[in-house]
Amino acid sequence: MTDIRHRVFVSYHHEDQEEVDNFLSTFGNERNVFTHRAVGTMSDDIINSDNTEYVMSQIRKKYLKDSTVTIVLIGKCTWARRYVDWEIKTSLRRGSFTPNGLIGILLPSMNNTATPPQRLKENLLGDDANEGYARWYTYPKRKDSLKNWIEDAFQARSTRPDLIANSASMFKYNRSC
Known part of the structure; x- marks a missing residue:
């Protein structure tokens, strides 16, 4: 059996940079679980646009590129960040391309408790959070x-795309954490 390494996009809040770097180093580099892409800071052309179609197309084109799975690393305030919301929305977008798979992972500092971003939460569904499109x-x-x-x-x-929930409007601003 071939050892497949999927290309993942990693979404996170920059306050958690140290833990994110550790995750990427441990699982992306040392243990070779995946190849990854993560965003530094999005450019002003995305930030200042009110055109949601443009915003989503630019995130897909410039940042998600050829990824097939989006991993949201969840820290204390990840749920409140507009970039995270935009990245999840664009990851789930269907149309001329296949949506990304979606996973939420709690960072170690959260001690197994944290609030997931709302768009991720809407895709979890069910009592055990494993009955929807996404998992955490x-x-x-x-x-x-x-x-x-x-x-x-x-x-x-390909097996659960009908469970994608992605109709909520995109955040215009960060929320207070």
């Missing part, structure tokens, strides 16, 4: 666990 997990301890989560999200693109 505590921070992985093993590379094979994360690899399985990514593969499940990748497969969801």
Whole structure:
């Protein structure tokens, strides 16, 4: 069996940069679970536009590019960030391309408790948060666990796309945390 490394896009709040860097270094570089792309700071042409179609097309074109799975790393205030909302919305967008699979992962500092971004939460559904399009997990301890989560999200693109909930308007501003 071929060892497939999916290309993931990592969405996060920059206050959590140290933990995000550790996640990317551990699972992306050292353990070779995935290849990744993460955004530094989005350019002003996206920030200052009120045209949601333009915003989503630019995020897809410039930042999500050839990724197939989006991982949202969840810290204390991730739920309140407009960029995270935009990245999730664009990841789930259907049309001329296949939506990304979607995973939420709690960062270690959250001690297994955090508020997921609303758009992620709407895609979890069910009592056990594993009945919708997306999944969410505590921070992985093993590379094979994360690899399985990514593969499940990748497969969801063809097995669960009818469960995508993505009709909410995009955040115009960050929320207060």
